[in-house]
Amino acid sequence: MIRLNKTIETFDLTKKFGDFVAVDKLNIDVDQGEVFALLGPNGAGKTTTISMLCTILKVTSGTAKVNGFDIVKQAAQVRKSIGIVFQDPSIDDRLTGRENLYMHANLYSVPTSEQKPRIENVLKLVELEDRGNDILRTYSSGMRRRLEIARGLIHYPKILFLDEPTIGLDPQTREHIWTYIEELKKAHDVTIVLTTHYMEEADRLSDRVAIIDYGKIVALDTPYKLKETLEGDVITIKTREAEKLSSVIAKTLGINKTRITDGNVEITVREGKKLLPKIIDLATKNELDIESVSIREPSLEDVFIHYTGRAIRAEGSSELRGMSAIRRRAIK
Amino acid sequence: MTELRGVYTLWLREVKRYLRDRVRIVSSFVQPVLWLLIFGKGIGSSLSAAFLPAGVSYQQYLFPGIIGQTLLFTSMFMGISVIWDREFGFLKEIMVAPISRVAIFLGKMLGDCTDAVIQGVIVFLLGFVLGIRLDVVIFLQILPIMLLMTFGLVSVGLVIASFMENLESYGVIQSFVNLPLFFLSGALFLVSGQHAAALTVPGWMQTASIFDPLTYGVDALRTILLGGAWGSYRLFPLYYELLVIACFDLAMILIGTWAFSRRK
Numbered sequence: 001m002i003r004l005n006k007t008i009e010t011f012d013l014t015k016k017f018g019d020f021v022a023v024d025k026l027n028i029d030v031d032q033g034e035v036f037a038l039l040g041p042n043g044a045g046k047t048t049t050i051s052m053l054c055t056i057l058k059v060t061s062g063t064a065k066v067n068g069f070d071i072v073k074q075a076a077q078v079r080k081s082i083g084i085v086f087q088d089p090s091i092d093d094r095l096t097g098r099e100n101l102y103m104h105a106n107l108y109s110v111p112t113s114e115q116k117p118r119i120e121n122v123l124k125l126v127e128l129e130d131r132g133n134d135i136l137r138t139y140s141s142g143m144r145r146r147l148e149i150a151r152g153l154i155h156y157p158k159i160l161f162l163d164e165p166t167i168g169l170d171p172q173t174r175e176h177i178w179t180y181i182e183e184l185k186k187a188h189d190v191t192i193v194l195t196t197h198y199m200e201e202a203d204r205l206s207d208r209v210a211i212i213d214y215g216k217i218v219a220l221d222t223p224y225k226l227k228e229t230l231e232g233d234v235i236t237i238k239t240r241e242a243e244k245l246s247s248v249i250a251k252t253l254g255i256n257k258t259r260i261t262d263g264n265v266e267i268t269v270r271e272g273k274k275l276l277p278k279i280i281d282l283a284t285k286n287e288l289d290i291e292s293v294s295i296r297e298p299s300l301e302d303v304f305i306h307y308t309g310r311a312i313r314a315e316g317s318s319e320l321r322g323m324s325a326i327r328r329r330a331i332k
Numbered sequence: 333m334t335e336l337r338g339v340y341t342l343w344l345r346e347v348k349r350y351l352r353d354r355v356r357i358v359s360s361f362v363q364p365v366l367w368l369l370i371f372g373k374g375i376g377s378s379l380s381a382a383f384l385p386a387g388v389s390y391q392q393y394l395f396p397g398i399i400g401q402t403l404l405f406t407s408m409f410m411g412i413s414v415i416w417d418r419e420f421g422f423l424k425e426i427m428v429a430p431i432s433r434v435a436i437f438l439g440k441m442l443g444d445c446t447d448a449v450i451q452g453v454i455v456f457l458l459g460f461v462l463g464i465r466l467d468v469v470i471f472l473q474i475l476p477i478m479l480l481m482t483f484g485l486v487s488v489g490l491v492i493a494s495f496m497e498n499l500e501s502y503g504v505i506q507s508f509v510n511l512p513l514f515f516l517s518g519a520l521f522l523v524s525g526q527h528a529a530a531l532t533v534p535g536w537m538q539t540a541s542i543f544d545p546l547t548y549g550v551d552a553l554r555t556i557l558l559g560g561a562w563g564s565y566r567l568f569p570l571y572y573e574l575l576v577i578a579c580f581d582l583a584m585i586l587i588g589t590w591a592f593s594r595r596k
Contacts, residue, residue, distance in 0.1 A: 056427050080430040094349050106341040107429040109334045124362040 004030045007191045012062035015048050022048040024215035037206035038195040045215040046195035050161050085148045085159035087164040093136040108155035120152035142173035162194040199300040218307040233272025233296030236292040237265040245288050337575030339439040346443025364455045380514050384563040396553035397519025406451045407482050410444035411489025433593040445482040452478045475557045481549040487584035494591040517546035525567045545580045548573040
């Protein structure tokens with residue numbers, strides 16, 4: 001993979017809340033123009049990381065460069081060059097959609113003459129142009145999130161941070177937002193850093209995924225490579241002579257990880273795609289009749305379980321909720 | 333320039349939000365009317381007029397005090413907006429914007445001051461209904477004094493709110509601040525001053541009132557509104573009172589910018 005300019009680089013980035021280490025000596029690089037996902041359970045340190053990169057949370061130690069600016073020493077320049085969509089709503093619900101956008105444009109010193117076209121453009125992007133003059137209170141939560149994404153783009157940020165962009169949204173709206181993010185990546189030269197605890201979101205949108213757990217990166221690569229490194233491809237072969245096939249595979253290919261369930265042979269291997277033709281060859285040579293074959297690739301969920309030893313959705317312990325409450329308070 | 337634009341943007345937001353809240357504007361003069369009509373008339377008629385300047389009714393005496401009260405209560409109430417913004421998340425949008433914390437504080441403070449002064453003007457206009465002598469010149473003199481009074485008072489509210497975690501605790505603290513400042517300011521009765529009637533008030537109260545910033549505001553308003561009749565009653569010369577208020581404003585603005593600059 002060609003590494004272009006790095007837009008984000010962190011150097012042992014650390015955040016502690018009392019004795020609790022929320023982010024532990026984090027070192028990541030994000031390339032220009034890529035979609036980078038921080039994937040992890042609630043309380044893993046995703047939002048804390050993003051908050052430090054956006055300069056709204058003080059770092060405990062270490063630092064990071066965002067667009068070439070130091071997040072500790074050059075907070076103002078960092079802020080000017082980034083856009084962020086927070087996990088929780090951060091719009092003024094007493095004002096209209098357009099008022100919120102104009103306010104944002106002014107806070108970021110967008111030239112007055114450019115404000116109107118830019119605002120109409122982003123409203124169009126998120127399909128809210130005919131609701132722009134309505135007070136935010138009348139918006140659904142999906143519309144609010146769309147407006148926030150639009151707002152994050154008005155000042156042409158080089159990096160857009162999306163903190164759990166589709167949390168709590170219905171499947172249809174989620175699909176919509178994914179499409180916007182994909183369009184953004186195509187049409188604008190913007191680097192996107194998103195946090196998520198949805199596997200399918202990370203898988204679909206991101207060029208690279210960092211799996212984060214207890215404030216540490218446990219794996220970092222493209223979704224494809226992450227899945228590939230797992231011995232996780234499951235080949236299922238339906239045949240009448242399951243026992244025979246299984247023993248032939250074991251003898252000839254040296255694969256012992258076969259199971260026979262309901263007359264099917266299941267084989268768990270890495271790179272199942274490469275192995276499948278060999279198996280079919282073998283069966284033909286031995287005159288074993290195969291009825292059907294299926295192959296299931298590992299999901300990011302399998303990757304996560306592999307690296308952390310538990311499922312990502314097994315969450316919600318009171319301790320973790322306590323920590324995210326502390327975090328939220330600290331960010332104010 | 334960026335900073336000034338930030339201040340203006342945040343000022344505009346506060347004022348827009350206020351003007352859009354019709355219920356608050358309408359209800360804002362109910363309380364002063366009750367004070368002036370019921371309390372003012374009631375106390376006025378059961379009280380000997382000994383402590384009042386000749387020819388001044390208790391209601392007329394009370395009127396500047398109620399303007400002061402309105403400014404104080406509204407200003408302190410504005411602090412809630414900080415907690416609201418934090419609860420509803422909007423504060424993050426401001427905090428991550430490329431403007432300084434000083435600009436954030438000033439924008440919010442000036443916006444809240446504008447709202448508080450609008451409330452003050454509404455109460456001022458009630459004076460016509462109550463038959464208090466008012467004219468344009470008085471209005472033009474009162475307006476800057478009201479504005480000067482609100483800078484410091486709004487800042488007090490914002491500073492307290494920036495340390496509060498939730499609305500409930502702010503409400504409690506607010507009444508702890510509001511009532512002593514109101515009672516000791518001389519809005520309802522003479523607390524301190526040159527006039528002999530003031531000396532019937534216990535000494536500790538007189539001392540405390542000297543440290544109440546509202547005392548100077550209320551006295552300045554009376555100096556303008558009651559004119560010559562207040563001459564021998566006034567605490568200090570007008571310029572001295574305005575100077576004290578300005579110093580208080582400056583101190584509170586400095587504390588406010590500090591409170592807003594803290595980052596965890």
